[in-house]
Amino acid sequence: MNRIDDDLTCYDALELIEPFVDGDLEGAEAARLRSHLAGCHACAAELALAERIQRELRALPQLDCPPEIVERVRREGAQVLPFRSPVRPRGAGLPFRIAAAAALLALALWGGALFIRSQQRPRQPSAAEVARATQEARYALAYLGKVSRQASFDVRDDVLARRVVLPAAQSVSHTIGLSLDAAPEKPAPARDEQH
């Protein structure tokens, strides 16, 4: 066994060869191994063998399945039950349900607010107010549609709250002139603390 003055024994070097071939060695460690290999023909030959093994393994052919196997499975399987596509992940329906609940809540708030307003004030809302509220509701519904289409992706509750519930609630509150603090905000410092 060789020992070069780079502190790496052949035993150590042989342990590092496979990680080196995969590029898993850190820079300093790889440099030490390279330094060892430069002066040790036995370890250099091991590296060449390791690289060749990897090359040969990667060149092995992908062996293809005879088509009659699939045909046989199809015949046999069809006698038992029809085949359906694999199911989607169990959590995939959750964002849709959350979005649907949020939209229902927003619409209920909007409808309720209009009702309260009609009870409080005899006059009808102005055309501009109705247009603005309608626009906000459309925005909420459009976003709901987008979320529904992407229901297989992970949609966080806070995103739904920020993008659907809050705009609708704010629109409602603006329409009826009430203050609905749907989201807790960072409290502003008291005036006497600023001085």
Added chain:
Amino acid sequence: MLTAFDDTAHRYRGRVYSFARYLLSNREEAEDVTQEVLLRLWRHQDGVEEERLGSWLLRVTRNACYDLLRRRRSDATQPGMAASLDDEAAQEPASAEPDPQAQAEAADFRRRLLSALDELGEPYKSIIILREVQGLAHREIGEALGIPEVTVRVHLHRGRKKLREQLREANP
């Protein structure tokens, strides 16, 4: 509903078959395992999530191969069931070298490599096949075999080191 099965089978049958073929080194057994795995997919279609289908199929394939290898070991009298070289893989051209002597040397190296791979224990053999032959990512292998990614790397390095030692001993 046949189209859905065709689509799924088309995507995964090669991976399943090739994995089984290299694990078992036997064509008929690999075909049997592939058929069994695809039938199991058909029967368990409601319990398999699409995202995990690939790793599920590989895990089922490996378990089916293990069962077969165990039966093979306990039935040692069965002729032709001893670990045998996979002829089709060995006969694929191993080198594009024009020199006949270099070609012969490359073919001999591949035969010895396949023989060493055949004798390699688990989980090294599965991991080497999945990583080096099938080109799966460490993460995918970890999911298929139910082990952490870092363990996949460690086993991969150990497995290839064992191959290296066997090939060195065979031709010092």
